[in-house]
Amino acid sequence: MPVCVASLLLSAWVLHDPPAVRQDREEALRHGIRMDYLGFVLVALGLGCLQVVLDRGQQDDWFSSDWILAFSIVSGLSLIFLMVWEFTHDRPIVDVPLLRNKNFSTSILMMFVTGFVLLSTTQLLPRFLQSVMGYTATKAGLALTAGGTATLVMMPVAAALIRIVQPKFLIAFGLLVETLAAWHLSGFNTEISFAHAAWARVFQGAGLPFLFVPITTVSYAGLPPGKSNNASALLNSMRNLGASVGISVGTTLLARRDQFHHSRLVESLTPFSPNYQSQAGGSLENLDRVVQQQAAMWSYIDVFWFVALVAAAAIPLTLILRRLKPEEAKAAH
Numbered sequence: 001m002p003v004c005v006a007s008l009l010l011s012a013w014v015l016h017d018p019p020a021v022r023q024d025r026e027e028a029l030r031h032g033i034r035m036d037y038l039g040f041v042l043v044a045l046g047l048g049c050l051q052v053v054l055d056r057g058q059q060d061d062w063f064s065s066d067w068i069l070a071f072s073i074v075s076g077l078s079l080i081f082l083m084v085w086e087f088t089h090d091r092p093i094v095d096v097p098l099l100r101n102k103n104f105s106t107s108i109l110m111m112f113v114t115g116f117v118l119l120s121t122t123q124l125l126p127r128f129l130q131s132v133m134g135y136t137a138t139k140a141g142l143a144l145t146a147g148g149t150a151t152l153v154m155m156p157v158a159a160a161l162i163r164i165v166q167p168k169f170l171i172a173f174g175l176l177v178e179t180l181a182a183w184h185l186s187g188f189n190t191e192i193s194f195a196h197a198a199w200a201r202v203f204q205g206a207g208l209p210f211l212f213v214p215i216t217t218v219s220y221a222g223l224p225p226g227k228s229n230n231a232s233a234l235l236n237s238m239r240n241l242g243a244s245v246g247i248s249v250g251t252t253l254l255a256r257r258d259q260f261h262h263s264r265l266v267e268s269l270t271p272f273s274p275n276y277q278s279q280a281g282g283s284l285e286n287l288d289r290v291v292q293q294q295a296a297m298w299s300y301i302d303v304f305w306f307v308a309l310v311a312a313a314a315i316p317l318t319l320i321l322r323r324l325k326p327e328e329a330k331a332a333h
Contacts, residue, residue, distance in 0.1 A: 039086055039093035046078035047241075054248035058255055095230035098223065104231060106320045107219035108238040110171060113314040114211045115242025117178050117307055120250040121185065121204065128300045129197060132190060132293060139194070146198040147205030158209035167214035168321040174214070175315045177207025182308035186301045190293060221324050250303050257302040262295035 049071040056068065063069050086092035099105045122144070129140040161170060181204035188200075216235065223231055 036086075036089055036091060036093040039082065039089060042078045042082040042085065043094060046075050046082055047237075049075035049078065050241075051244060054244045057248060058252045062252075095227065095234065098227060098231055098234060101222060102320065103222055103322045104219055106317055107215055108235055109317065110211070110215050110314065110321075111219075111235055112238045112242035112245075113175070113310060114178075114208075114215065115239040116246035116249075117182065117311050118208065118246075119243035120246030120307055121182065121304070123247045124250050124254065124300065124303060125185070125197075125201065128188070128296075132296050132300065133192070133197075135194075143194060143197040144201050147201030150202040150205035151208050154206050155209040155213065158213040162214055162217055166323055167218040168318045168323065170210045170214040171218070171321070172315050172318040174207045174210030175311050175318070177210065178204060179308050179311040179315070181207060182304050182311060186304040186308065188297070188301065188304075190297055218321055218324060221322060246307075250307070253303045253306060254299050257299035258295050261298040262291065265291050265295055 053068055053071050053075060060068050063072070082094065083096055086094050086096035099108075126135075126137070126140040126144060129135040129143060130137060135143070158170065181200070184200055184203055188196075219235055220228060220231060
């Protein structure tokens, strides 16, 4: 809490709205604040129901569940109506017309991928360390802490480079680092050390500043000055949505690939197989424990491979982003 309080005080002291934003606020107050009530309801229904679907989908077997199907329909229809309504409203609660800007729409897609990659691995890695490696929650958390330190150290480096290197190139570099980091995670086995897990997280954390800072910078380029707050809302929403989708997809893949690998491993354990015979008269429970551990290990490897492919697939999209002039990069930053 002291850190949050200090952050709020420093923000109020240092940060000030640009003239265009202040003028827009004064004009709104002069003509009376009009709430986009329908837009608010559609946002709440669309994103709220979608979040429920993502959180409970795997647990309730997705569309085999009637209520998951119902929530999905409500979410889809609400978001479609929201897009139509906000294009016609003069003061929309969600500034959907900003998506007409190709540079901005590509930027928020990049932020979606960043949230997807970051949160899916952040959620899965401690689960892997606890369920497969037998770590305590504290030890698993300490393994992830090093990644936060790497992000903190590299953040000013990314901020400095953005003045001399095109943001689109920094974003491509950041996505490449995240691709290689996820690929590195796919090389884990059941005998890795604590240091191996911690350095893998450092590898991933070091690439994140080259995504967050440049994406934020390039997303505001070319937008009207008074639209900064609206653009920020969309950008943060897409990051959070990407995180939710990443966690949901990762959890679903993990469960289904675990079932697949477990069935394949069990196929070879017949009474005539050497592995089975070596445990006969001993502890078959130990053999079952090994099978479960190996099936879980392979399922995590599959998910990490999938995350690497998602990050790699987003790299070509950086070609769509516009090149910024030095003064644009400085102003946006």
